[in-house]
Amino acid sequence: MTKFKAKLFLVFTVTMFAIASLFLAIFNYNPFKADYSVFALFYTSLFVSITGVSTFIVIFIKSRLTPKIDPSSFWPSLRLSALISLILSLFFLLQGLKILDLWVGVPLALAVLLLELFFRGNKFKKKYEN
DSSP: OHHHHHHHHHHHHHHHHHHHHHHHHHHHOOTTTOOHHHHHHHHHHHHHHHHHHHHHHHHHHHHHHSSSOOGGGHHHHHHHHHHHHHHHHHHHHHHHTTOOOHHHHHHHHHHHHHHHHHHHHOOOOOOOOO
8 A cells, every 4th residue: 555655646746746837837938939849848747737637536536436445546547547638638739739620639539538448458468488
């Protein structure tokens, strides 16, 4: 359980750093005069902060649905949160580029959903025989 708490603390600290970086990018840079590195910093910090917040939300929901939290569910929760964050960040990026519409957003969301289903259904494990 201590390793689980250490992982949660690491996600919390990275999330707080990403949120601080996101607010600095929002309030300190003019988007009309900014370089591409500012946009890369903004979307990266947006991705990491949404991933961290949604990780805690997913773990909270899992803890409410089951009587005892399983520490092995941390990595699948983080993966699910990263995929949710990937969808939202790509939506914001495409909206910022003014190319997001229904026929771009729906296939993008379906592709990420199918990626999650692939990870859940992939039970193949390599077994090495000596």
